[in-house]
Amino acid sequence: MTTQIIYKTLLATIILLLSLIVAMYSTLIERKMAGWFQDRHGPNRTGPWGLLQPLADGIKLFFKEEFMPASADKFLYILGPSLTMFIALLISAAIPWGPDLVINGAVYPLQVADVNIGILYIFAVLSIGVYGIMIGGWASNNKYALLGAVRASSQMISYELAMSLSIVTIVMMTGSLSMSEIVAQQQGFNWNIFYQPLGFLIFLICAFAETNRAPFDLPECETELVGGYHTEYSSMKLGFYLFAEYINMFISGAVMATLFLGGYHFPGLDKLGLSPNVFALVSFMVLFTKITFFGFIFMWVRWTLPRFRYDQLMKLGWKSLIPIAILNVVITGVVILLNL
Amino acid sequence: MFTEYIFHFLSILSLFSAVMVLASKKPIHSVLFLTLAFFAIAGHYVLLNAQFLAVVHVIVYAGAIMVLFLFTVMLLNLNKDEQSQKPMWVKIMAVIAGGMLMLTLIGILRKYDIQSVQDPMTTQIGLVKNLGKILYNDYFVPFELSSVLFLTAMVGAVLLGKKEQI
Numbered sequence: 419m420t421t422q423i424i425y426k427t428l429l430a431t432i433i434l435l436l437s438l439i440v441a442m443y444s445t446l447i448e449r450k451m452a453g454w455f456q457d458r459h460g461p462n463r464t465g466p467w468g469l470l471q472p473l474a475d476g477i478k479l480f481f482k483e484e485f486m487p488a489s490a491d492k493f494l495y496i497l498g499p500s501l502t503m504f505i506a507l508l509i510s511a512a513i514p515w516g517p518d519l520v521i522n523g524a525v526y527p528l529q530v531a532d533v534n535i536g537i538l539y540i541f542a543v544l545s546i547g548v549y550g551i552m553i554g555g556w557a558s559n560n561k562y563a564l565l566g567a568v569r570a571s572s573q574m575i576s577y578e579l580a581m582s583l584s585i586v587t588i589v590m591m592t593g594s595l596s597m598s599e600i601v602a603q604q605q606g607f608n609w610n611i612f613y614q615p616l617g618f619l620i621f622l623i624c625a626f627a628e629t630n631r632a633p634f635d636l637p638e639c640e641t642e643l644v645g646g647y648h649t650e651y652s653s654m655k656l657g658f659y660l661f662a663e664y665i666n667m668f669i670s671g672a673v674m675a676t677l678f679l680g681g682y683h684f685p686g687l688d689k690l691g692l693s694p695n696v697f698a699l700v701s702f703m704v705l706f707t708k709i710t711f712f713g714f715i716f717m718w719v720r721w722t723l724p725r726f727r728y729d730q731l732m733k734l735g736w737k738s739l740i741p742i743a744i745l746n747v748v749i750t751g752v753v754i755l756l757n758l
Numbered sequence: 759m760f761t762e763y764i765f766h767f768l769s770i771l772s773l774f775s776a777v778m779v780l781a782s783k784k785p786i787h788s789v790l791f792l793t794l795a796f797f798a799i800a801g802h803y804v805l806l807n808a809q810f811l812a813v814v815h816v817i818v819y820a821g822a823i824m825v826l827f828l829f830t831v832m833l834l835n836l837n838k839d840e841q842s843q844k845p846m847w848v849k850i851m852a853v854i855a856g857g858m859l860m861l862t863l864i865g866i867l868r869k870y871d872i873q874s875v876q877d878p879m880t881t882q883i884g885l886v887k888n889l890g891k892i893l894y895n896d897y898f899v900p901f902e903l904s905s906v907l908f909l910t911a912m913v914g915a916v917l918l919g920k921k922e923q924i
Contacts, residue, residue, distance in 0.1 A: 494790075535886055538813040545821025549793070552825070556786060556832050564832060571829045575822065595886060 421524070430530050433510050441664035442472040448664075448717050455721040479657040487650050491557040498554025499651065499658035505547045506662040509669045512536040514598045516682045516702035520694040528698060529598060536597035537589065540673060541582055544628060547666075548574040551630075551637060554659070555647035566646030569728065570637035573627055576735040577634075581624035583743035584617040587750040588677055601681035605688075609680040616746045618678045620739055622715075625674060627735070629666040632720040636728055671712030672705070679708050765805055772798035785831050793824045808884025 446461065446468060453460025461468035486495060516528040533539055548571050555567025588610055592600050604610055611618045627634040638646030648659045675681060682701035692700060726734070775795040782788045796819045803812035882888055893901050 491784075494786075533809060535809050535813050538810070538817065542813045542816040542821060545817050545825075548825055549828075552828055552832070553790070556828075568829060568832055571825050571832075575825060578821075 425526055426530060429528070430511065433515070433530065434507060437507060437510055437665050437668055440668045441661055442476070444664040444667065444713060445475065445660075446471050447713070448720075451714075451717045452721050476657070479654050482653040484655075485650075485652045487559055489559045490650065491559070494553050494557035496655070498550050498557055499655045499662075500550075501553060502547075502550030502662040503658045503665075505543060505550060506665040506669065509540055509543045509673070512539045512597055513669075513672050513676055514601050514681060515705060516698045518694070519698050527598075528702065532596065532598050535595045537585060537595045537600070537677075540597075541578075541585075544581075545574075545578055547628070550659075550662070551647045554651065555637075558647075558650035560650050562643045562645070563647050563649045566637045566639075566643050566649070569639075570630065570647060573630075573634065573636060573731065573735075576732060577624045577627035577739075580620055580735060580739035580743045581628065583740065583747060584614075584620040584624070585677070586747050587614050587617045590747070590750055590754060597676060601676055601683065604680040605683055607680075607685040609678065609683075611678040614678070614746070614750070616742065618674075620743050620746070621674060621678065623734075623739065625670045626716070626719065627731075629670055629716075630663060631667065631716055633723040633726050634731060635725060636731060639725060641725075667713060667716050668709065671709040671716070674712055675705055675708035681705060761805055764801070768798045768801040768805070772802070786828070789824060789827050789831055792827075793820050796820045796824065803884070806884060807882070810886040810889055811884060 449471070450460040450468070461471040464470040464474045486492070511530040512533065514527075514529040514532070519526040519528060531539075551570040552567045555563040555570070558564075588600065589595060591610070591613060592603050594600060594603075600610075626632075630637050636646075637643075638648065640646070643649070648656055651659060682705040684701070684704045687700065687704065688697070690697075772795050775791045775798060778791040779788045779795065782791060796815065800812040800815045800820070803809075803815060883892070
């Protein structure tokens with residue numbers, strides 16, 4: 419019992435550190451990619467290939483002046499970025515990162531919390547993710563920040579609907595709400611994306627909107643709103659907001675890989691006859707590669723597509739994605755009914 | 759033992775935040791305390807082994823309804839103190855009405871036999887599988903009727919919203 423508690427704490431700490439390191443280096447990769455897309459070098463002065471750039475950015479943010487607007491709500495102003503960071507890190511608990519480890523005959527699952535409603539837990543955390551932005555935007559007492567916060571909330575509520583409807587089909591096919599069960603059913607090359615391509619596309623579009631990434635980054639649209647919800651933030655509080663975006667990107671890549679791309683499964687990997695621990699490690703690397711692929715898509719889209727207009731965003735969400743998602747649910751239901 | 763400490767913590771948290779909803783001066787603080795109260799109640803559901811109810815409670819109340827509340831309060835920018843000032847007689851009436859409701863509730867709870875409640879840990883009624891089976895087998899008609907009720911409410915809200923054009 420105690421070893422299990424120690425193991426879970428250790429695992430949670432490792433996942434926390436992993437998300438932070440990945441988010442840190444995502445900023446560098448994003449800037450390198452931007453350079454590549456725009457035919458320039460990107461950051462290459464700090465360390466070899468600019469590898470120390472994230473550290474330099476972090477140090478810079480820490481040493482910036484902490485500025486707080488005089489008319490700001492002091493408590494909520496600090497609560498905003500903290501909450502954003504906290505909620506961004508909360509989702510990783512329900513994701514199965516790999517098959518079980520076996521140490522001295524005892525089985526250690528590579529998942530912090532295997533709850534039987536894992537998928538709903540992820541939705542619950544996603545749905546409260548908007549609080550950090552809203553509280554921060556309101557507490558700054560700035561009209562641009564407020565507009566950014568209002569935009570963020572309506573955008574997130576709208577895209578959550580289509581997102582949950584696209585997941586309903588996965589739940590219907592799997593017959594379970596548990597994340598480990600969903601991954602277990604995608605063994606080999608039996609990935610959900612081949613059965614639910616439409617659901618995957620809807621989920622991907624909604625993931626862009628939920629993480630506030632371009633082309634849906636209207637809450638921080640700098641051409642209209644200065645800096646959006648974080649206009650009044652400086653120093654590490656701003657850093658938290660920017661950092662949470664990259665953590666969200668990493669985690670939503672992990673969720674998409676788990677739900678649609680077979681999680682840590684790869685065809686033929688289980689037939690190689692590896693020992694359980696090596697197998698777990700290789701499987702984790704497979705999942706990590708899939709997450710990296712999604713990270714690449716996130717950045718590729720950001721530096722390719724222009725930003726949507728706000729009414730276009732709402733029209734896409736309510737008048738296209740939700741009807742298509744409902745149609746997808748109905749079709750899946752009919753197919754499942756006829757097959758059985 | 760450990761769950762008992764969590765129970766006390768959650769009870770104090772939910773009561774404190776519920777009181778603060780009424781005591782806060784700024785409407786936005788009231789909304790945030792109400793959200794905190796919902797989270798504390800969701801924690802109580804987890805202690806009662808009703809994980810599904812807890813998560814749905816968070817998704818629906820904290821994730822959707824309270825965000826809409828917050829959205830409205832922000833959009834109308836209701837952060838001035840004097841807007842919630844009511845005349846004295848309204849306050850007295852509200853206290854009397856609320857007190858009568860509380861008396862009724864205490865009267866009901868005093869007669870209620872607590873022993874008849876089944877232990878949720880043994881019945882496992884709160885787990886999603888059992889709950890779904892009961893909802894779709896034993897209570898199918900009321901469940902579907904309530905969804906029709908929600909749909910009617912939505913259509914009604916849309917109709918009220920665009921009353922100029924009809």
